Amino acid sequence: MNARITCPVLGTKVVSAEEAVAHIRPGDRVGMSGFTGAGYPKAVPRALADRVRAARARGEEFRIDLWTGASTAPDADGVLAEAHAIGRRLPYNSDPTLRREINSGEVEYLDVHLSHSAQHMWFGFYGNLDVAVVEVTAILPDGRLVPSSSVGNNKTWLDQADKVILEVNHWQPRELEGFHDVYYGTALPPYRQPIELTDPTQRIGDQYLRVDPRKVVAVVETHSPDRNAAFSPLDETSIKIAEHLVDFLQAEVAADRMPKELLPIQSGVGNVANAVLAGLSRSTFSGLAAFTEVLQDGMLDLLDDGTLDFASATSFGLSDAGVKRFMDNIADYKGKILLRTEEISNHPELIRRLGLICMNGMIEADIYGNVNSTHVMGSSIMNGIGGSGDFARNAYLNFFVSPSTAKGGAISAIVPMVSHVDHTEHDVMVIVTEQGLADLRGLSPRKRARAIIENAAHPDYRDALRDYVERAEAARPNALHTPHLLDEALSWHQRFLETGHM
Missing domain, CATH: 3.40.1080.10 (Glutaconate Coenzyme A-transferase)
Structure with missing residues (x-):
């Protein structure tokens, strides 16, 4: 037991990241926490990347489907991309290495609206979720989880996954408890009810995430910062x-x-x-x-x-x-x-x-x-x-x-x-x-x-x-609702590809 993990049951499941990733198999669909560089797992992705590289050295193929809330960081998306560990990714990415692999065709990318990503999971559109890897700030005595610096799709991943790996990050301030509102009133059609939120300040859910302790296969402790975004001075x-x-x-x-x-x-x-x-x-x-x-x-x-x-x-x-x-x-x-x-x-x-x-x-x-x-x-x-x-x-x-x-x-x-x-x-x-x-x-x-x-x-x-619009209007006087010159409409882009200038 320590100050961050006070649940007797989950306290017995503390292991190293290397031990935890043994629960992730080739072809698994893995849901990870993380949204815009905050609250993503810090140790498990790196350990998984090492495991993938070792498997590939033995001539074994090892890729996963990776689902998150949004972008993560170089020590999550980045290390997995460098190890060529990702076969399919959704719903948002900003890592340059993974972007290159998506654009080269190595990784399948599902660019879906963020509001759709969780519910499409509930609907079964992407298949079963095998493993959830979720960073939290603390585990309470009754097993409830104090969320981290992002919430994202974590509730859905914890609910839907067959197996759960928790990362307890001691870098996240313990005082984050009380900053969260986790809504558990969602139902599938045709049983949905109105969400009774009428003011941005209103609480409609719980302060904590929930998980079935029987699904938790590993708890990993970390002390690592989020990937904080540096902003340029105003220009x-x-x-x-x-x-x-x-x-x-x-x-x-x-x-x-x-x-x-x-x-x-x-x-x-x-x-x-x-x-x-x-x-x-x-x-x-x-x-x-x-x-x-x-x-x-x-x-x-x-x-x-x-x-x-x-x-x-x-x-x-x-x-x-x-x-x-x-x-x-x-x-x-x-x-x-x-x-x-x-x-x-x-x-x-x-x-x-x-x-x-x-x-x-x-x-x-x-x-x-x-x-x-x-x-x-x-x-x-x-x-x-x-x-x-x-x-x-x-x-x-x-x-x-x-x-x-x-x-x-x-x-x-x-x-x-x-x-x-x-x-x-x-x-x-x-x-x-x-x-x-x-x-x-x-x-x-x-x-x-x-x-x-x-x-x-x-x-x-x-x-x-102006010239384009005027010539488009003149070319088709009976098609003036949205005038276009179809042979020129994308010529600016083609010119840039050929000459480096539109």
């Missing part, structure tokens, strides 16, 4: 994007389309998202609430300065400095931060009911408002759709944000036709770049094209985009 481009977005929200309040404390906000991950949050901090807004996936440094800033009263998420996604700030002031954040299961944080019904303002990044948008969030030049996956579709489709108001160019101006983020569609024009309301903001609400396709070109496209590409 001029990100600041301009944030200013456009904040000015727009202030105008919406002035027009009485939302209250002065806004509606609950959701923000994607990354430097631009943090810049937008910083812009909110510099604004006149106060009393805000967040209902989102990931709590980044920018939201800690808003909580600290009083702009934000409460944040609901499924995971932390902090920098090293953000982690230190959180740990140093963890008692002050209790009651202001709540981590929920992924099936709740991304639930379409709740997103629509709460009326979220959703802000997510994009790779490119086309002149009619279709958005590509996932693929470079049509074929190569970047990370995945994540939760952006969950939020955009059901938002009260959604924004897709990006610098107007990439690769030093060689790539335009606004193109005649996107090379891959994740969010159709029907689901996209506002596109923001450092050049300006295109409000697409209530506009027909041709008016959307003018708004996007004049407000969001980089000046170096505007004349070419």
Whole structure:
């Protein structure tokens, strides 16, 4: 027994990571904890990678299917990818080694909406879950589990897996107990009931995860940090994007389309998202609430300065400095931060009911408002759709944000036709770049094209985009709803592949 493992039954199952991975077999479907670099297992993936390499040295094939909440880290996705241990992966990945293996065809990748990943598991779409490997902060005397720095799909993995391996991470602050809300009211159709959450601050579940102790085959102790995300200093481009977005929200309040404390906000991950949050901090807004996936440094800033009263998420996604700030002031954040299961944080019904303002990044948008969030030049996956579709489709108001160019101006983020569609024009309301903001609400396709070109496209590409639209309109005068030149629609991408410049 120790301070982190006080359950007599599970205390007898403490073993090394090397012993634990003996319970994982070739071909197993393995569900691991982890969401955006937080709360993923630290020791078992490395030990499993070693086991796979040893098997391959003996001439034996050893791959697993790997399911998580979202991305993990180099010491989880990364080490397994380096060992060529993954045959199929879902639902989101940001590891560069695994990305190369997905794009080379070595790994099958299922890029599903995060709100779908757990329920598709319940429906049996992916087959039986053989093993769950879940990081927790502590095991209580009665066997309940104090969750870690993310919740993600952990409840589902623990419920559905035949065997469970628990990692108890002593690095995670014991004071995390009380920061979680794990909802156990989900049922399969046709027996589903409404989820009675009407306010981002509301608790509807338990503080703890549950597991059948008979399924637990191993408990591994670790003392390892999360993969904390370093954020770049705010640059001029990100600041301009944030200013456009904040000015727009202030105008919406002035027009009485939302209250002065806004509606609950959701923000994607990354430097631009943090810049937008910083812009909110510099604004006149106060009393805000967040209902989102990931709590980044920018939201800690808003909580600290009083702009934000409460944040609901499924995971932390902090920098090293953000982690230190959180740990140093963890008692002050209790009651202001709540981590929920992924099936709740991304639930379409709740997103629509709460009326979220959703802000997510994009790779490119086309002149009619279709958005590509996932693929470079049509074929190569970047990370995945994540939760952006969950939020955009059901938002009260959604924004897709990006610098107007990439690769030093060689790539335009606004193109005649996107090379891959994740969010159709029907689901996209506002596109923001450092050049300006295109409000697409209530506009027909041709008016959307003018708004996007004049407000969001980089000046170096505007004349070419105007020319494309004018020639498309002239070429087919009886097909003017969404005019396109089909032999040119993707020519910008082809030109980049051939010359390195659009």
